[in-house]
Amino acid sequence: MKKKLLATLGLIGLASLFLVACSSQSSSSSTKTKITVATDSDTAPFTYKKDGEFAGYDIDVLKKIFEDSDEYELSFVTTAFDSILTGVDADRYQIAANDFNYNAERAEKYLFSDPISKSNYAITSKEGTSYDSLDQLSGKKTEVISGSNYAQVLEEWNKANPDKDPIQINYASSSTGLTTRVQHIENGSIDFILYDAISSQYIVKDQGFNLTVTALKTSVGSDKDGLEYLLFADTEDGKELQSFVNKRIKELKEDGSLAKLSEEYFGGDFVSSLD
Template sequence: MKLRKILAAGLVIGLGILSLTACSSKAGSGKEDIIVATDSDTAPFTFTNKNNKHTGYDIEVLQAVFKDSDRYNLKFETTDFDSILPGIDSERYQIAANDFNYNEDRAKKYLFSDPISVSNYAIVTKSGKAYDSLDELSGKSTEAIAGSNYAQTLENWNDKHPDKSPIQVNYVSGDTGFSSRLQDLEQEKIDFIFYDQISSSYAAKDQGYDFAVTPLKDDVGSSKDGLEYFLFAKSDQGKELNSFVNKRLKELQKDGTLVKLSKKYFGGDFVSSLDNK
């Protein structure tokens, strides 16, 4: 009987210690961790610097958004591009930041922030060749990530022009970096790359390629094309975060922070035309 009482008392004390430890851990952290998923391979939007720290336009914008927050503690995690949105689905991540553009399929599943930058579509070619319309790409080859806006735009052109030689789209996995596609272009394994003007110009210059980056003159897609967003889950937490981020984005656009970061990473103002009022 005494032994039962001793064991029972020990159990109560043990549970009490565990409870106090849990409370202490919660009180110690205080803030809610918000994990941002990024592939860290889409410069100048998101990449790692020489000290292996997350940086880039998207990263610094979020750091400015959450600066001095008394509720949220921001963390960044690098993962394959293909794993970002499934991670949002599973609630492993709370924000997706990776130069995400709008498309209807994503809009069915995710919440979009207010746009944080705007960039033209562009066609990247070796110096001496320049294309500024999709018609000129007929019969030529490229590489693109399946499901991306860039791939879908080329696929739509093929569907609408069955009488012409299709644009040859070779699909690559999400963990195939943009630098790999630039190398394939340099080695003439493909004829062009269809991407956004900001990333293309930055990457070509950063890696020392003599490429032509020509803005697309065609009016393709919708008014949302070229706009960049953060993505959130369609959950109560996602709605709260989206509201918080959008409020701060308006403040950062008004006080000039977005313009400053745009010039720092893009070399120009790619935000003042955004209608985030």
């Protein structure tokens, strides 16, 4: 009888310890700040879906940043490009990750991380046709997403060159992915697309397009041209998150993790030249 009683008490004790441990883990998880990252999942190789899972350079960089964090719990959502920053405004999302470049309008409203990659502008056009300057695009047709850096570069060129035939800019809906726009070059609907070199080279190779990708010879924009950032709300919480992310970006650059991810997704080192 005593042996049965002791055995029963022992089992109760083990069960209690198990429940305490589970309760402790649950409590630890519930105290973490939930961070939702918004992306359009259609900007390969920076962000896309593979077998239904989030993938890409930006995604894996963020996973590395928040790996083993005791403070934050990370998740990702897919949304239309033009809804990403409005979602940050409403605090539905705490980080915007979608190959974001710097521009003055965004800087007035949002906080930027330290850069996580550096590319250059490139022009994708029909095979055998090469454009390496904006001047060569005079009178040519293109397609852009309104509000993107690429749209602004072309709009500024038109304003600065009233004596030349304007670049004919068609504004696509935010749900029109880069692949679709590149297909429009092949079928003759447009003449070119201005985009970053990493994405342009990747999609032409990955999708097997018979197109030419040419890097711009001239610099456009500012010294931040070609740099990629993560964006946060310009709030106290946003500043805390920015500080945490920047600290981890520095560590990942120093230990070679960023360069490794760059090689994996971009086929080259696009991070070692970052300041």
